Amino acid sequence: MQLEVRAMDAEKLTIGGRAIVFNSMSENLGWFREIIKPEAMNGVLERSTDVVALFNHDVNMILGRTTSSTLRLLLTDDGLDYEVDLPETRKDVYESIARGDVRQSSFGFTIAPKGEEWEQDEEGKNVRNITQIQRLYDVSPVTYPAYGDTSVAKRSFEEWVEASKEENHEAFHAWLDREERIREMFF
Numbered sequence: 001m002q003l004e005v006r007a008m009d010a011e012k013l014t015i016g017g018r019a020i021v022f023n024s025m026s027e028n029l030g031w032f033r034e035i036i037k038p039e040a041m042n043g044v045l046e047r048s049t050d051v052v053a054l055f056n057h058d059v060n061m062i063l064g065r066t067t068s069s070t071l072r073l074l075l076t077d078d079g080l081d082y083e084v085d086l087p088e089t090r091k092d093v094y095e096s097i098a099r100g101d102v103r104q105s106s107f108g109f110t111i112a113p114k115g116e117e118w119e120q121d122e123e124g125k126n127v128r129n130i131t132q133i134q135r136l137y138d139v140s141p142v143t144y145p146a147y148g149d150t151s152v153a154k155r156s157f158e159e160w161v162e163a164s165k166e167e168n169h170e171a172f173h174a175w176l177d178r179e180e181r182i183r184e185m186f187f
Contacts, residue, residue, distance in 0.1 A: 004017060004151070013090065014086070015063075015086060015094065015097050015141065015152060016083035016084070017104075017150065017152035018079050018081050018149075018150055018151045019081070019082055019139035019140070020080035020107055021078065021149040021150055022078060023037065024036070024079075024147055024148075032127065033121075033127050034127065034128040034130060034146075035127065035130065036130045037131050040131055040132055040133045044134075047134070047135055048135050048136040049066070051065070052065045052137070052138045053065070053082065053138065053139050054140045055142075056141075056143060057108055061093075063084050063087070080136075082139045097152050102141050102143060103151065104147075104151060105139060105140060105145060105151060105152050106139070106140050106146055106150065107136060107140070108137040108138040109137060110133070111134060112134040113134075114132070115132030116131060116132075117129045117131055
């Protein structure tokens with residue numbers, strides 16, 4: 001799945017992508033690499049009640065927020081997807097993603113106590129397996145991701161709906177149900 005621009009209508013600038021890819025090896029993070037295990041997300045979205053979308057993890061470049069319903073998160077069997085409605089002032093971010101200058105994503109988080117296991121790979125390099133994330137703080141389209149398998153790109157809302165139905169039917173319908181409940185609460 002590519003990080004993408006999703007135009008829901010002529011007035012909204014919407015992007016989406018995958019911030020976390022399960023069972024994928026990160027780039028070299030200095031003295032180690034890491035893998036996010038699927039069980040690492042157990043309960044995280046319930047504990048992370050105010051997640052923001054930032055550009056390059058910059059708190060001065062806020063793109064959306066779960067508490068304002070401008071950021072939506074969807075946990076799938078493969079990872080964590082997100083969709084964010086950008087403010088008009090962030091047309092530059094939208095254009096950079098649409099042009100393909102920014103193609104990947106990242107996330108900010110803390111690890112739960114005992115939420116990591118260390119091992120060495122075949123080459124003797126340290127690998128951290130993250131088995132439980134305590135809290136998710138942000139998802140971000142980024143220039144330099146820690147995980148090469150993440151994505152962000154542009155496509156229409158209709159294409160996203162069709163792809164989501166095919167990729168994970170149950171998760172997609174759970175997301176639609178959650179969105180409907182949110183709309184009922186606020187509108």
